Amino acid sequence: MSHLFRCLPSVDVCLTALLERAPELHAQPRPLLREAVTAYWDGQRADIRAGRVTEPEQLALDAHLPLLLAHVRAALRSRLRPVINATGVVVHTNMGRSVLAPEACEAVLRAAQGYSTLELDLRTGGRGSRHALVEELICRLTGAEAAMTVNNNAAAVLLVLDTFCRGGEVVVSRGELVEIGGSFRIPEVMAKSGATLREVGATNRTHLRDYAAAINEQTRALMRVHTSNYRIVGFHSAVPLEELVALARRHDLPVFEDLGSGSLTDFSACGLPNEPTVPSVLAAGADIVTFSGDKVLGGPQAGIIAGSRERIAALKANQLTRALRCDKLTLAALEATLRLYCEPERARERIPTLRMIFLPPEALARSARRLASRLRRVLGDACRIRLREDVSRVGGGAFPQYDLPTTLVCLEPAVCSAVELRRRLLDGDPPLVGRLDEQGFCLDPRTLCEHDHARVAALLRAALTERIEP
Numbered sequence: 001m002s003h004l005f006r007c008l009p010s011v012d013v014c015l016t017a018l019l020e021r022a023p024e025l026h027a028q029p030r031p032l033l034r035e036a037v038t039a040y041w042d043g044q045r046a047d048i049r050a051g052r053v054t055e056p057e058q059l060a061l062d063a064h065l066p067l068l069l070a071h072v073r074a075a076l077r078s079r080l081r082p083v084i085n086a087t088g089v090v091v092h093t094n095m096g097r098s099v100l101a102p103e104a105c106e107a108v109l110r111a112a113q114g115y116s117t118l119e120l121d122l123r124t125g126g127r128g129s130r131h132a133l134v135e136e137l138i139c140r141l142t143g144a145e146a147a148m149t150v151n152n153n154a155a156a157v158l159l160v161l162d163t164f165c166r167g168g169e170v171v172v173s174r175g176e177l178v179e180i181g182g183s184f185r186i187p188e189v190m191a192k193s194g195a196t197l198r199e200v201g202a203t204n205r206t207h208l209r210d211y212a213a214a215i216n217e218q219t220r221a222l223m224r225v226h227t228s229n230y231r232i233v234g235f236h237s238a239v240p241l242e243e244l245v246a247l248a249r250r251h252d253l254p255v256f257e258d259l260g261s262g263s264l265t266d267f268s269a270c271g272l273p274n275e276p277t278v279p280s281v282l283a284a285g286a287d288i289v290t291f292s293g294d295k296v297l298g299g300p301q302a303g304i305i306a307g308s309r310e311r312i313a314a315l316k317a318n319q320l321t322r323a324l325r326c327d328k329l330t331l332a333a334l335e336a337t338l339r340l341y342c343e344p345e346r347a348r349e350r351i352p353t354l355r356m357i358f359l360p361p362e363a364l365a366r367s368a369r370r371l372a373s374r375l376r377r378v379l380g381d382a383c384r385i386r387l388r389e390d391v392s393r394v395g396g397g398a399f400p401q402y403d404l405p406t407t408l409v410c411l412e413p414a415v416c417s418a419v420e421l422r423r424r425l426l427d428g429d430p431p432l433v434g435r436l437d438e439q440g441f442c443l444d445p446r447t448l449c450e451h452d453h454a455r456v457a458a459l460l461r462a463a464l465t466e467r468i469e470p
């Protein structure tokens with residue numbers, strides 16, 4: 001056995017051979033390359049010990065080079081990789097939520113490549129405020145007096161409660177104490193602020209009198225949380241914001257609204273219900289509204305806080321703000337995204353999240369037909385392909401249960417199960433993520449662009465026909 005171990009090629013010999021075969025590996029950090037090569041041969045060492053490798057010829061580098069190269073490439077691939085989203089879920093938290101508009105991408109690149117006015121006041125040459133970069137735009141688009149941004153909406157909620165409710169009570173309806181996913185629970189984030197949650201009402205019904213009964217000397221605010229990711233149907237009632245505001249005013253208390261998705265767009269044109277928009281919530285009298293930058297707004301991850309001048313000033317002065325602030329790349333992307341909103345038509349054309357939500361069913365049906373005929377050409381009889389009318393979801397906890405009509409391309413592979421096809425596609429480069437249901441593996445054209453079609457076809461062909469069985 002020991003003579004076999006001596007036959008293993010040295011790391012240096014392997015590296016030379018690899019770099020000759022794949023010169024692009026020169027760009028990779030040498031220590032990582034060496035580790036990947038070592039790990040590959042460790043696998044062979046285990047095979048020798050287990051008696052699976054018995055002849056020196058089985059260890060020849062030439063024979064191993066293709067597998068070694070595949071192993072090294074996989075080991076050195078960046079962990080944050082692009083994927084193709086064919087699920088039709090537009091704001092998919094697992095896949096990075098919103099795709100940025102080209103204008104936002106350019107702004108990120110500009111901010112990344114050089115120094116910038118992040119906190120530089122050009123009038124004085126001294127220190128400026130990063131909050132000022134997008135404040136004017138947010139005010140213009142929402143009607144708020146003042147605004148600021150933090151790292152995400154969870155941070156926004158935490159900051160608001162820490163600033164105004166620490167040591168006191170905040171009244172919130174039991175039906176709104178939601179878990180957002182990734183086990184982020186509104187009640188727990190709120191509790192971190194040091195405020196005590198005073199839950200009122202029942203899960204499905206809360207009345208104004210429930211809020212009124214909960215108010216005492218400890219009360220610092222009334223809070224509403226948008227029930228983003230679920231919908232109560234049937235016997236249900238919530239208090240209209242106007243009535244809550246009137247009650248709060250009588251007790252000299254503020255009303256905070258966590259809008260979650262926070263849209264600036266009226267989505268009723270594409271059949272979605274008339275959800276409250278940020279301007280409508282502020283107009284109804286909410287003192288502060290918080291919402292996400294990367295849900296239906298279609299921008300970068302951020303928490304946007306809009307409200308009255310004094311309240312925003314108090315938030316900016318909280319030391320916690322320093323720990324929750326946005327970085328320059330986020331602010332660059334957010335500014336460019338918000339700028340597009342100044343012309344709503346343009347926002348719908350340029351912001352991918354909005355464009356995908358607004359895609360008309362006819363365009364999706366055409367797109368599905370084109371994709372299906374391409375796949376039939378490329379895949380032959382490796383797969384049965386049909387079209388099916390179905391629905392897409394906005395995702396990101398926005399518009400739960402509301403359906404956006406679409407046409408799916410459904411695949412029933414002949415060579416393996418749909419579950420196995422899904423697994424193979426996740427293993428592809430780039431990984432392709434689709435939908436698995438009782439009837440097979442489906443692709444929703446809503447979240448694919450036309451130039452993804454060729455790549456989708458190539459990935460499917462690789463998954464169904466070029467597979468080497470282990």
Ligand SMILES: *Cc1c(COP(=O)(O)O)cnc(C)c1O
Pocket residue numbers: 152153154155157180225226227228229258259260261291292293302303396397
């Ligand atoms: C999504 C959501 C949050 C969390 O927002 P992030 O930007 O993901 O931190 C908080 N509240 C509600 C109601 C939400 O929908």
